[in-house]
Amino acid sequence: MIRAIRGAIQLDVDEREHLLKLTAELLSKILHANDVDNSALISIFFTATPDIHSEFPAVAARSLGLGDVPLLCFVEMDVAGALPRTIRVMVNVNTDKARGEIQHIYLRGATALRQDLAQ
Numbered sequence: 424m425i426r427a428i429r430g431a432i433q434l435d436v437d438e439r440e441h442l443l444k445l446t447a448e449l450l451s452k453i454l455h456a457n458d459v460d461n462s463a464l465i466s467i468f469f470t471a472t473p474d475i476h477s478e479f480p481a482v483a484a485r486s487l488g489l490g491d492v493p494l495l496c497f498v499e500m501d502v503a504g505a506l507p508r509t510i511r512v513m514v515n516v517n518t519d520k521a522r523g524e525i526q527h528i529y530l531r532g533a534t535a536l537r538q539d540l541a542q
Contacts, residue, residue: 425465426518428453428525433532434508439477446483446510449530453514456526465515466493472509473501480510509533 432449434441450467453459467489469480481494499511509532518525529537 426516426525428514430528431511431533431536432530437475437477442478443483446480453528459516463517464492468513469496470499470511472499474507
């Protein structure tokens with residue numbers, strides 16, 4: 424079955440190394456929490472709020488050895504009052520897990536986005 428795993432993390436600042444470190448942290452926790460092997464990955468979609476300019480989040484995925492996984496970055500809608508400096512991700516995987524078994528990961532300030540799912 425194909426399942427989508429969601430997650431998000433809020434950056435403290437829009438600086439390249441900070442973005443890469445926190446995005447890698449988010450991806451690592453998503454993969455670990457869901458026992459996802461790299462061979463089960465189908466694709467990963469990233470969004471970044473419009474106030475992020477320092478780097479593409481996909482660069483962090485490549486640094487984790489996911490360069491053969493299709494990666495795509497988008498700009499999140501610019502909605503008034505939205506959480507700033509936020510990277511969101513949707514990881515599409517092949518898994519036998521039921522939808523209810525999937526663990527979505529929301530870290531740092533991004534826990535406010537989905538308090539029902541936050542770790």
